Amino acid sequence: MHNHPDALFDALWQDYRRVTPSADRIHALLAERESTPVMNDHIALRTFNLAPVGLEALAAHFLHLGYRQGGEYHFEAKKLYARHYEHPDPAMPKAFISELLTEQCSPALQTIVQNLVAQVSPQAPEADNFLYSGRHWALDYATYQQLLQESEYAGWLAAWGYRANHFTVSINQLASVDSVAEINSLLKENGFTINRAGGEIKGSPQEYLEQSSTMADRVMARFSDQQAVIPSCFYEFAKRYPMANGQLYPGFVAASADRIFESTNAQ
Ligand code: OOG
Ligand code: NI
Numbered sequence: 001m002h003n004h005p006d007a008l009f010d011a012l013w014q015d016y017r018r019v020t021p022s023a024d025r026i027h028a029l030l031a032e033r034e035s036t037p038v039m040n041d042h043i044a045l046r047t048f049n050l051a052p053v054g055l056e057a058l059a060a061h062f063l064h065l066g067y068r069q070g071g072e073y074h075f076e077a078k079k080l081y082a083r084h085y086e087h088p089d090p091a092m093p094k095a096f097i098s099e100l101l102t103e104q105c106s107p108a109l110q111t112i113v114q115n116l117v118a119q120v121s122p123q124a125p126e127a128d129n130f131l132y133s134g135r136h137w138a139l140d141y142a143t144y145q146q147l148l149q150e151s152e153y154a155g156w157l158a159a160w161g162y163r164a165n166h167f168t169v170s171i172n173q174l175a176s177v178d179s180v181a182e183i184n185s186l187l188k189e190n191g192f193t194i195n196r197a198g199g200e201i202k203g204s205p206q207e208y209l210e211q212s213s214t215m216a217d218r219v220m221a222r223f224s225d226q227q228a229v230i231p232s233c234f235y236e237f238a239k240r241y242p243m244a245n246g247q248l249y250p251g252f253v254a255a256s257a258d259r260i261f262e263s264t265n266a267q
Pocket of ligand 1: 044045046096098165211236252253256257258260261262
């Protein structure tokens with residue numbers, strides 16, 4: 001496992017930008033306007049709740065780096081459970097880790113997913129590079145389609161495996177942009193597509209968190225029997241507000257997160 005968060009986040013970013021060209025372009029657009037580096041609020045990771053790849057196996061990489069467990073979140077309709085992890089140094093990005101509750105899914109999905117996870121070597125999740133190691137299983141296009149029909153999340157995860165599902169720009173740290181509404185205008189002026197599920201701005205100052213995201217890029221992915229253009233990853237933007245004690249809200253908002261998951265849906 002990595003010994004400094006910067007090394008982990010740099011490696012995650014290099015992998016993510018390769019499959020998310022729009023994030024790379026938006027990052028450049030922002031960096032050009034800013035005199036200090038663009039900071040990340042959080043990243044998100046996805047997994048199945050099966051050994052050896054359950055949420056805890058991913059979280060171990062962050063605990064090793066001095067992160068602590070934060071809030072937990074339930075998504076009943078999507079059959080997901082999530083937790084966030086935060087570092088004592090608030091400049092370090094948070095990690096939002098979710099897992100698919102496979103036992104709540106159809107027997108057909110369970111069989112497919114058990115077969116995928118059985119191909120993961122038991123030692124793999126402890127490797128330095130696990131969180132950006134991609135897919136650990138063979139997957140044909142028809143199986144991908146079958147998973148997608150039941151769960152967009154399962155399809156995405158089967159196709160892309162272990163990597164940052166998104167990075168999130170911290171609007172609080174930007175000098176040239178003050179609000180989610182402003183970021184959204186900038187994105188639209190530059191031709192990017194915003195996730196409109198539940199409205200372009202998710203959350204509110206009353207919930208201490210406002211967010212928006214792009215829709216995932218569509219890029220060529222390789223399956224065992226063919227290649228196909230499918231949704232990859234997206235870019236997110238977050239503005240946090242101070243709570244009564246003056247500290248910025250450190251958590252997530254389940255109702256907003258529920259719609260942000262849909263940024264990887266087929267458009
Ligand atoms: C995570 C969606 C939730 C947030 O900021 O609320 C989220 C995902 O799509 O894997 O990132
Ligand atoms: Ni997010």
